[in-house]
Amino acid sequence: MDFKLDKAHQLQQELFRNFAEKEIKPLAKEMDEKEEYSQELLAKMQKYGFFGIPYSREYGGCGSDTLAYTLCMEEVSKVDASTGITISVHTSLCCSCLNNYGTEEQKQKYLRPLIDGSKIGCFGLTETNAGSDVQGAQTVAVKDGEDWLITGSKIFTTNSGFADTCIVFAITDRSVPTAKGLTAFIVDLKKTPGVTVSENIERMGIRAASNCIVSYDNVRVSADRVLGPVGKGFKIAMGALDCGRIGIAAQAVGIAQGALNEAIKYGKERKQFNKPINSFQNTQFKMAEMQTKIDSARLMTWRAALAEDEHEAFGPLAAMAKLLASDVANEVTRFAVQSMGGYGYCREYPVERAMRDAKITEIYEGTSEVMKMVISGSMKLK
């Protein structure tokens, strides 16, 4: 048992931290206000390997691991949670499906450009009437000769405003429950006729991230774009979400640590009653409490990441990490705003954005309630 990062991971952490401070932080406020992700920044991160961290060199990835990916997620999310989700959906949701279920040919054709930094991926599962209840999905794919025709609409598809490749889940067999009738397809969002991507959905937080409704109107998909066996889509989606939750947990840890760091910095300078507010014991004790909670969430996240890297069952561990970390992110950002008073509430300081951004971590890639379903389901309670 070793709680210390090895040298390579330490150097990666340094890279992610420096990059986030110098390249992402100066843009974060403006991107949030404009509700638009900088494509130059995206290209820069692709160039330095941020979009292929846990994937093998063989397919153009970094040859690193899930732990390194959580370090990246934490560091970028410290300064901008929108960057976190942009990397996470691409890496955990889209690429993991291709990596785990793609044929050799599909990996070469679709995974390689995604992880070598040439293309961006997204993941189309959620529908207006199928959120936590994935089984309520309405999007269908019907056979037409050798091809499939997909029709339906997916909501909250992160990255879809600029993504190239989408893993779309559609019902291919209505005669069985959705869990057995769902199939995954690889769809090229930019070039395929019948695909329509809406404007960005207006949101409370992570406003710089792209998040749209993607509609499919008789979208023709060839048989070689079916990912995994027909009818195994539900399993593929759930596996991807397990991976995704580690990324979201790391994002939540980053949001929390970033906000606490800002509050600490502010509290050293801000004087009330003739003293810096950090010299009051109440502030110190609250800071201590918050840091302890963040550290516990980080360790839970690393535990889940290491379990995935060692090919152990990590689903419930990822759910626990996300449940805890998302709660901590909300508590810490609320504290950060409170400790900075009126200034914390102002847009001039980044903690109000962090507080808005934190909320989503309790909702997406499985709500906190779904996390409790996953965890309790693994506890042999019945």
Added chain:
Amino acid sequence: MKIVVCIKQVPDTAEVKLDPKTNTLIREGVPSIINHDDKAGLETALQLREQHGGTVTVVCMGPPQADVALREALAMGADEAYLISGREFGGSDTYATATIIGAALKKIGYDLVITGRQAIDGDTAQVGPQIAEQLKIPQVSYAEEIRVEGSYVIVKRQFEDQAHVLKVQMPCLVTALTELAEPRYMHAGGIVDAYQQTIKVLGFEDLKGLLNPEWIGINGSPTNVAKSFTKQAKGEGKILPGLSVDEAVAAIMETLIERHII
């Protein structure tokens, strides 16, 4: 073209603390970085390789912990790395350091050697030029632009109020300014590769035939630090606002007389 870049690992702080007993730098607890000028030199070397082909070798003299500086250079894209390290080398001044690095470079081989202008911890700006002297090759210091044309290097050298453009035949040595190039970041995957590569360590035994033991370490160093200390910060000045010219002159004169300056 074989480009060799000499880098130094330095403490990342503007406030360097000294050990009052030994008058040397206290390195514990201070994060270490690649010296800025050296990193700009490395970036230029990588760009020259992209334009003209060849290889980039990084060389660092220092304790075993300097390993991380070399890993960083590899993760930025350098091809191979050497750590010059040994107990016999400890306490070397700039002359002895250049003697050791010069010997290592003879062993490694080079067409173009790039060093930083100076290190932020010592600020001597001597090691680069001294290496060139050791190797008996031409040198250009204070480079703010480097181009390669055939077997020549064309360097724009910064002066206080002017710049010189010099054309030098390789093999030669150039010392780089921070302004020379904005260093790239490490590649996330490059870090994984960097830790799978072997860093070759050159100790005294490896350079034995090229080094006289009397030229290195404390004994081989013609200079030694007699005393070094942190300067006392000046107190805040006194500001006298709203005075007429005559009043200001009178006030200044009064202070000068009061302090027995005039």
